[in-house]
Amino acid sequence: MAATALFWVFSAVVLLCGLLVVTRRNPFESALALVVAFFFLAADFVLLDAPFVALVQVLVYAGAVMVLFIFVIMLLNLRGEEPRLLRRVTPRVLTGSVVAVLLGCAALSVAFLQGAPSSPPPSLPAGFGEVETVGLALLGGRWMVALEAVSVLLTAALAGAVVLAKKEV
């Protein structure tokens, strides 16, 4: 039961930091909470037998994406905006929260009522989720096309970001 207990602890930290991301007025504090959430999510991935996904999560999300976010926040010199928000319950906060909770309940009911198995699988093959298994699955068979499409997308995003953010085109 140690893994399950750890999973709940890490998940609680992730959800707490997610709530902080949404509720902090200062975008910089939101970004820092997001870094912590990504790190603990990576720990959850390790517990879920996905070590390679956890590695990429730390490298890409907690590393590259968050550096971009913090870089832009500091570049734009954003301070605590939205002073009206979260002091009191505005109609926007109310409707947004209600819609989100309803959507979450819908997702949960799909998961729990449509027969998602409750018992974990008896065992996993050796090396499941490690670099070799994931890499071989990625390079062989039907995931090849998706990999190539993503590589084209990354190139396009690189060029697009440079063109967009340049001062004089």
Next chain:
Amino acid sequence: MKVEISLHAVLALSAALFTIGVAGVLVRRNLLVVFMSVELMLNGVNVAFVGFARQWADVGGHLAALLTMAVAASEVAVGLALVILLFRNRGSSDLDDLTLLRG
């Protein structure tokens, strides 16, 4: 390899994370925080992918999660470039100020 954590726990975490992300997108007006909330939603989906991959011992879920991360990274790159552009032209990153297309 012994497996302990049940799929229901994983799906609960996934749904909760997605819900927090949706709430952030709907409630917040700061463009950067909206982007961060979108990242939270994508991470919630990734959790579900990894959980299902483990349940059926199929690495395909891991691959889907990895491809999602790549798409999210490119989305952030282009999105933040757009934020810089908007801030430069209009001096604000508040979504309520972007009413150029309102009739």
